[in-house]
Each structure stands twice: as C-alpha cells, then as structure tokens.
Amino acid sequence: MNAPVPLSSLPLVLTLFDAAVCAGFPSPAADYAQRRINLNEHLLVNEQASFLFRVRGLSMIGIGIYDGDTLIVDRSITPAHNHIVLAIVDEEFTVKRLYRRGSDVRLLAENPAYPPIVLKEGQELRIWGVVTFNLHKLLNV
Structure with missing residues (x-):
C-alpha cells in the first residue's frame, strides 16, 4: 500500500480574474479586475x-x-x-x-x-x- 502524500504548507498563489468564463456564447470583452488567491485556502478544508x-x-x-x-x-x-x-x-x-x-x-x-x-x-x-x-x-x- 502506498503512503499518502501530505500537502506542502507553503501557499500556492495564483491570479484569479474576477470574471465568469462563458461555456456557451462568449460575452463582449471587458476590463476585469484580478486578485491573487492562495490555492491552499481555496482547495483545503483542513x-x-x-x-x-x-x-x-x-x-x-x-x-x-x-x-x-x-x-x-x-x-x-x-x-x-x-x-x-x-x-x-x-x-x-x-x-x-x-x-x-x-x-x-x-x-x-x-x-x-x-x-x-x-x-x-x-x-x-x-x-x-x-x-x-x-x-x-x-x-x-
């Protein structure tokens, strides 16, 4: 049985654009705000x-x-x-x-x-x- 792999405690930070992405018909281009998010906070409960x-x-x-x-x-x-x-x-x-x-x-x-x-x-x-x-x-x- 393979041992589980613990996640790193270092934050993984990526840019999140504050715009929904259409999976249907595209909307006209617009200026979108962006912010940095920590994927550890987004993906991990504990x-x-x-x-x-x-x-x-x-x-x-x-x-x-x-x-x-x-x-x-x-x-x-x-x-x-x-x-x-x-x-x-x-x-x-x-x-x-x-x-x-x-x-x-x-x-x-x-x-x-x-x-x-x-x-x-x-x-x-x-x-x-x-x-x-x-x-x-x-x-x-």
Whole structure:
C-alpha cells in the first residue's frame, strides 16, 4: 500500500480574474479586475489533514474522476452517506461513493461496469478520508 502524500504548507498563489468564463456564447470583452488567491485556502478544508492521492482505474468515471487524476482527501471530515471517500478494504485503497443507511454499508462505483463493494464476513473496511477535490488534468504537456 502506498503512503499518502501530505500537502506542502507553503501557499500556492495564483491570479484569479474576477470574471465568469462563458461555456456557451462568449460575452463582449471587458476590463476585469484580478486578485491573487492562495490555492491552499481555496482547495483545503483542513491543511494539516489533507493529502493527495493519484487515481488508478475507471470505476468513478461517471462523476468525472478518471485514471491519472489527483484527489485531495481530507481526514478531518466525518464521512457521511453519499460522500466520495477514500476507503481501505482488505488493506487496499479504493475511491468510491459511501452508501450508509442503518447497518447497511457499502461502497458504490460510479461506473455500471463495476459492482458495489458489499463487505463479506471477515472483510475489513476503514474510511481513510473524504474526497474534497479532483484535480483533473486537461492537457498532457
């Protein structure tokens, strides 16, 4: 099992333009204010409890998590029904949607080709953390 990668405590600051980007018809050009934002403040709920994980596999493509994506996982958030979680099943990490209703607990894939994970007698499930962001690379450079 690979060890989690802690995030740097150094701020990562980028420029944020104060303008919405149209995904439909473009609007006329205008002067837009800009400001600097710290991505740690924007992306992290709890900096000390946040870790990065690289995704392997296709079980979560239905919600836009693809092979090679990087997930931000926060260990300080209490996992709840319907959260996307990083779980450990039989000492293997997996990312799935948590289904928890009463004593019925299972892990659901977001790809119909993958069946739900329903624990069998003797299997161990640990919820390692809650996924808060998916960093999806759009261009291979």
